[in-house]
Amino acid sequence: MKRYQIFISIFLFEIIVLVFLLFSASAQVAKGKKEMLSLKDLCSELSLTDLSVWTEARYTRNPSQADWFSPFQDFPSSVEHFPAGSLIEPPMRRKR
Amino acid sequence: MIKHLKILEFALSSLLRRKLKNLAIVSVFTTVTMVIASILFLTHSFKKEALLILQGSPELIVQRIQAGRHALIPLSYVDAIKGLPGVGDVRPRYWGYYYDPLTGANFTVIAYPEGIRKTEIIEGSLPGANEHGYCLIGSGVADARFLQIGDELFLQDIKGRVLSLKVRGIFKKSSQILTNDLVIISRPDFDRLFGFPEGHATDLTVQVYNPTEIQNIAGKVKKLLPDTRPITRSEILRTYDSLFNWRGGMLLALFASSVLAFVILAWDKATGLSAEERQEIGILKAIGWETSDVLTLKFWEGASISLISFLTGIILAYIHVFYFSAVLFEPALKGWSVLFPDFRLRPYVDLYQCFVLFMVTVVPYTASTIIPSWKAAITDPDSVMRG
Structure with missing residues (x-):
């Protein structure tokens, strides 16, 4: 087998894999539609305003409800007040 | 070629x-x-x-601001807002954060609202709105406290007493992005846990009939009640x-x-x-x-x-x-x-x-x-x- 044949085979293989992944992505999104609707309904029933992703502080748990401004209170997209915040690690007991 | x-x-x-x-x-x-x-x-x-x-989030939320911070809102504001033209239902929301010293985690505690339906994302059953001593929890809370349906969740109330809640239902893992840290309990249990003052709620949700009027209503609420902060759904999405x-x-x-x-x-x-x-x-x-x-x-x-x-x-x-x-x-x-x-x-x-x-x-x-x-x-x- 010539080198260009190997190269073209690898290239085509990757294209096929990528196309397969993109098709499976749209199939998964379509399949998960019902679940997304249930989550949207639950959000409406519980009157939720935020995702439960970052639970460490008020302004990360409910970024849309964070205070506008008060001294030393962070808010979404704010710059860290204390440089130490970008250098120190969380305490050991929080690293679970 | x-x-x-x-x-x-x-x-x-x-x-x-x-x-x-x-x-x-x-x-x-x-x-x-x-x-x-x-x-x-x-x-x-x-x-x-x-x-x-979050398309399902409330159209308008009204919070009270005191000394630059979010404060509890008096229920007397409900009627004031209801009186505005174009406003439908105004409901109080009762929710708060609970720091759990056992796991070092923060839970979001919500008082059981009306109208919640049992769907496929909930395992077990739903506690009734007036049933004390029961809870519905997120799978993150269940994992952190090693809880299953029928187990007891122990929380410490504002006076230091133990509040025991039987787990009736657990949100499935597939809904974690929305429900991971939730603990949903009855109103009386919520009042006992946080010692909520009578006639107050965390904030209010406002139904607006015409979606194009939301911003307008938010402005009217702010004018009528200057110590409030209206948050619209579009602001949440933004x-x-x-x-x-x-x-x-x-x-x-x-x-x-x-x-x-x-x-x-x-x-x-x-x-x-x-x-x-x-x-x-x-x-x-x-x-x-x-x-x-x-x-x-x-x-x-x-x-x-x-x-x-x-x-x-x-x-x-x-x-x-x-x-x-x-x-x-x-x-x-x-x-x-x-x-x-x-x-x-x-x-x-x-x-x-x-x-x-x-x-x-x-x-x-x-x-x-x-x-x-x-x-x-x-x-x-x-x-x-x-x-």
Whole structure:
């Protein structure tokens, strides 16, 4: 087998894999539609305003409800007040 | 066509002669593409999921602000807001945060609202609105406290007494992105846990009949009750839009140095021809290759490296984000959260982003390999070979 044949085979293989992944992505999104609707309904029933992703502080748990401004209170997209915040690690007991 | 295949064959042989160098470029190119594509996939999916789910959030929320901070809102405000034209139902929301010293986690406690329905995302049953001593919890809370349906969840109320709640239902793991840290309890239990003063709620949700009037109603509420802060649904959605852009930006900043290193490597490789490569071009010209043939050869060299690296990078990024929950970014994403959802993102892929990534990686790399070769190819073969 010539080198260009190997190269073209690898290239085509990757294209096929990528196309397969993109098709499976749209199939998964379509399949998960019902679940997304249930989550949207639950959000409406519980009157939720935020995702439960970052639970460490008020302004990360409910970024849309964070205070506008008060001294030393962070808010979404704010710059860290204390440089130490970008250098120190969380305490050991929080690293679970 | 045959000519191109033969030139491609020659280009691949030429690349294989400098195996290690080109292998290093392919691996760095692939890694950089994978990292950038992972960030794009992750932030896009996060954003898309947040924006779809939060379409269900209240049209308008009214919070009370006191001394620059969020304060409890008196229920007397309900009637005042209800009196505004265009306003439908106004409901108080009772919710708060509970720091759990046992696990170091923060729970979000909500008083059981009316109208909640049992769906497939809830395991077990729902406690009745007036049933004391029962709760419905998120799977993050269940995992942190090793709870199953029928077990007791012990919390400490404001007076230090133990509040025991029997777990009636648990939100399924597939809903973790919304429910991971939730503890839903009855109003009397909520009042006991937090010692809520009579006639107060955390905030109010306002139903607005005409969606185009929401902003207008928000302005009227602010005018009527100056110590309040109305938050509209569009503001919530905008927050999430900017939040995920920021998270993506943070990750990009973390990897900016590696991207810069790649740019320097690619630039150095692509713009400066080695003596060996210049000699090779000189020999090809001397044996009768046209300038256009040399440029085609260099195009195929650049294109074969960048295309394979780009495709491999994109495929690896997809697998990393959607099959392995972006495990490489977990430390940056998780932050200090004790309860972090182990969610599987739905694969929302933006083809436009892939196209932009293609344009900023493959095209410049291929182009920058052609330009120096063109310079060498148009000079006299004899002087090129002599260096």
